[in-house]
Amino acid sequence: MELRFRKAAAHRLSRRFCFGSGVYVVGAGSNDGAEALAAFILELHYQGKPGRKTGMKSIAFSGLIVRPFQPGDADAIMEITKAAWDGVTMAELREKQLGLVEGKPWREHKAGSVLAQCQRRPDWALVGLVNGEIIGYATMSLSPGGEIGTVGNNAVHPRWQGRGIGTALIGEVVRRLEAAGVRLLEVATLKEDAAAQRVYEKLGFQEVTRTLHYSRRPLAGESGVTPV
Ligand SMILES: CC(C)(COP(=O)(O)OP(=O)(O)OC[C@H]1O[C@@H](n2cnc3c(N)ncnc32)[C@H](O)[C@@H]1OP(=O)(O)O)[C@@H](O)C(=O)NCCC(=O)NCCS
Numbered sequence: 771m772e773l774r775f776r777k778a779a780a781h782r783l784s785r786r787f788c789f790g791s792g793v794y795v796v797g798a799g800s801n802d803g804a805e806a807l808a809a810f811i812l813e814l815h816y817q818g819k820p821g822r823k824t825g826m827k828s829i830a831f832s833g834l835i836v837r838p839f840q841p842g843d844a845d846a847i848m849e850i851t852k853a854a855w856d857g858v859t860m861a862e863l864r865e866k867q868l869g870l871v872e873g874k875p876w877r878e879h880k881a882g883s884v885l886a887q888c889q890r891r892p893d894w895a896l897v898g899l900v901n902g903e904i905i906g907y908a909t910m911s912l913s914p915g916g917e918i919g920t921v922g923n924n925a926v927h928p929r930w931q932g933r934g935i936g937t938a939l940i941g942e943v944v945r946r947l948e949a950a951g952v953r954l955l956e957v958a959t960l961k962e963d964a965a966a967q968r969v970y971e972k973l974g975f976q977e978v979t980r981t982l983h984y985s986r987r988p989l990a991g992e993s994g995v996t997p998v
Pocket of ligand 1: 854855858897922924925926927928931932934935936937938940958959960963964965966968969
């Protein structure tokens with residue numbers, strides 16, 4: 771099913787997309803003492819409850835078509851992912867700290883994982899088109915019991931960012947999760963990703979906590995356990 775955003779409809783949709791508060795703690799992180807080899811990344815977690823309004827601005831874009839992922843969209847998903855995610859993926863931060871992983875640049879890792887997610891559940895992946903060109907995507911998932919809906923990977927091609935398209939796409943994901951009956955909505959992002967934080971807050975999510983991510987290469991003979 772296709773969904774067409776027109777200017778007038780955008781105002782109505784923007785109201786529908788809003789959902790509201792839950793009360794959650796803001797945690798802080800520090801990288802004091804992190805090992806030279808350790809990658810140290812903060813991730814923010816947001817939650818929202820369906821059904822309540824926020825003061826979100828209306829969508830400032832018309833002419834966007836949103837539909838589920840199709841097999842022929844694979845190249846566009848890969849291209850957008852490679853173009854959009856600079857500075858805001860774990861894969862890039864990890865590569866900066868530790869070097870290439872599995873011999874592949876971070877863009878390949880990220881594009882591969884987004885595409886795999888779309889192909890695994892095409893019905894949980896939406897693409898946004900303008901004049902027939904795919905310019906963004908947003909994915910979602912449901913907990914086994916259907917109570918928690920999670921906003922997954924999402925991106926808008928840099929040429930199209932800053933025009934309300936990310937908010938519209940993720941708003942449509944939220945609408946579909948709400949229609950599926952979820953009682954809680956969640957999303958996680960990195961502290962580096964100010965644009966994503968803004969979008970989630972515009973859509974009524976509130977920060978729950980911050981997670982620290984560590985990683986390192988194996989160190990020779992470190993276990994202290996003598997093999998038997
Ligand atoms: C996140 C993303 C999808 C948003 O798409 P978009 O089409 O630009 O989103 P919108 O135009 O609807 O909204 C972006 C908002 O972020 C704000 N923003 C952008 N860069 C910002 C920054 N560095 N600091 C603070 N706010 C910023 C914009 O001003 C806008 O807010 P406004 O409407 O109040 O002015 C896009 O930036 C993207 O593809 N990022 C790379 C992938 C990514 O990080 N995905 C999220 C993973 S959790």
